[in-house]
Amino acid sequence: MNDLDTFSLLLTEEGRTLLASLRDYDPSQELAVATRLRRDHDAGLVSAALGQARLRQRAVAKFGAADAHRMFFTPNGVEQSTRTSVATHRAQAFASHGVRSVADLCCGIGGDALALARAGISVLAVDRDPLTAAVARANAEALGLADLIEVRCADVTDVDTSGYDAVFVDPARRGGRGRIFDPEAYSPPLSWATSAALAAPFAALKIAPGIPHEAIPPQAEAEWISDGGDVKEAVLWFGTGVTPGAFRATVLPAGAALWAPAPLEAPPVGPVGRYLYEPDGAVIRAHLVAEIVSRCGGRLIDETIAYVTSDAPYVSPYTSAYEITDQLPFNMKKLKALLRERGVGVLTVKKRGSAVEPEEVRRKVKPSGPNAATVFLTRVSGAPTMLIGNPVARPTPPLP
Numbered sequence: 001m002n003d004l005d006t007f008s009l010l011l012t013e014e015g016r017t018l019l020a021s022l023r024d025y026d027p028s029q030e031l032a033v034a035t036r037l038r039r040d041h042d043a044g045l046v047s048a049a050l051g052q053a054r055l056r057q058r059a060v061a062k063f064g065a066a067d068a069h070r071m072f073f074t075p076n077g078v079e080q081s082t083r084t085s086v087a088t089h090r091a092q093a094f095a096s097h098g099v100r101s102v103a104d105l106c107c108g109i110g111g112d113a114l115a116l117a118r119a120g121i122s123v124l125a126v127d128r129d130p131l132t133a134a135v136a137r138a139n140a141e142a143l144g145l146a147d148l149i150e151v152r153c154a155d156v157t158d159v160d161t162s163g164y165d166a167v168f169v170d171p172a173r174r175g176g177r178g179r180i181f182d183p184e185a186y187s188p189p190l191s192w193a194t195s196a197a198l199a200a201p202f203a204a205l206k207i208a209p210g211i212p213h214e215a216i217p218p219q220a221e222a223e224w225i226s227d228g229g230d231v232k233e234a235v236l237w238f239g240t241g242v243t244p245g246a247f248r249a250t251v252l253p254a255g256a257a258l259w260a261p262a263p264l265e266a267p268p269v270g271p272v273g274r275y276l277y278e279p280d281g282a283v284i285r286a287h288l289v290a291e292i293v294s295r296c297g298g299r300l301i302d303e304t305i306a307y308v309t310s311d312a313p314y315v316s317p318y319t320s321a322y323e324i325t326d327q328l329p330f331n332m333k334k335l336k337a338l339l340r341e342r343g344v345g346v347l348t349v350k351k352r353g354s355a356v357e358p359e360e361v362r363r364k365v366k367p368s369g370p371n372a373a374t375v376f377l378t379r380v381s382g383a384p385t386m387l388i389g390n391p392v393a394r395p396t397p398p399l400p
Contacts, residue, residue: 245262
């Protein structure tokens with residue numbers, strides 16, 4: 001029995017009932033659970049259901065429990081699919097530009113297609129792998145979106161997209177040896193995806209957030225997206241009406257977007273002030289740290305380090321703020337003595353521009369006491385430095 005035949009077993013009434021019964025099962029008890037279930041069900045079905053139940057549990061972090069426990073997954077699909085919050089943000093961007101139909105090329109298990117359909121957009125979802133296409137089709141049906149999503153098993157390079165308002169391409173960026181860093185080694189290559197995008201009225205290409213800026217097509221607006229503080233992906237937009245070559249950093253769940261039409265001048269560098277700002281990863285990837293410096297009226301602590309400082313407080317969704325109490329040359333004994341004097345037992349260690357690992361610091365200083373502090377291992381004007389401080393709480397938004 002091949003993988004597609006095995007998956008088909010899960011779509012039967014017996015398979016769906018068995019999967020529903022495994023929603024809260026403990027994977028550590030799998031042997032006992034499998035033994036019990038095989039008394040009443042085919043061994044192949046039991047094995048497939050247990051595997052799918054594990055994938056659903058992993059997928060909750062990306063899709064939420066309500067959807068994840070109705071959907072179907074492959075191991076690669078869980079790993080590589082877009083999380084719902086990011087897919088929803090992108091689908092809303094398509095809808096805001098009047099897009100009513102999208103050719104979703106390299107659709108995977110259908111995460112983006114589902115978000116597009118929920119935004120009221122008709123989707124052609126294409127993937128060349130038969131099992132992946134079958135999973136995408138099952139997900140559209142499971143979430144009640146089959147009327148808006150047509151799934152086709154085909155090579156995306158053979159698909160005519162001329163009848164669609166927009167194109168979305170999510171090339172495969174993993175191979176047999178792991179992640180692929182060369183955009184021309186994507187499947188399909190970035191050059192092909194760019195050609196497909198330029199042929200459409202509106203388009204978006206999902207790419208790795210670490211893409212070199214020089215590899216970004218000049219016709220595109222580039223967006224880096226973080227969610228909950230973690231950079232998730234980058235997107236190249238075509239046909240938005242924004243100046244080509246613009247860079248944008250979007251911070252979710254706030255939905256805040258920092259934008260610059262062109263590369264910014266190098267920001268000033270100066271001494272550490274009362275406040276230190278740690279820009280969101282999307283801001284750093286988009287090379288927009290200089291915009292933060294400009295907005296807060298501050299400076300960098302080192303020309304090669306993405307820490308911003310100022311003497312006055314600055315509140316922004318694009319940064320985490322800290323009030324600095326101490327600045328020391330790198331010296332572990334002095335740090336240990338200072339933390340002991342302050343009674344610091346809850347220690348957060350951050351590093352940027354330092355080879356020392358946070359766990360090494362914790363092991364050597366042995367924090368103990370009722371108080372908390374944050375230590376930054378970094379460089380200030382080229383010199384290894386330790387900065388000690390505490391987070392500045394964001395103001396609570398007023399109630400509507």
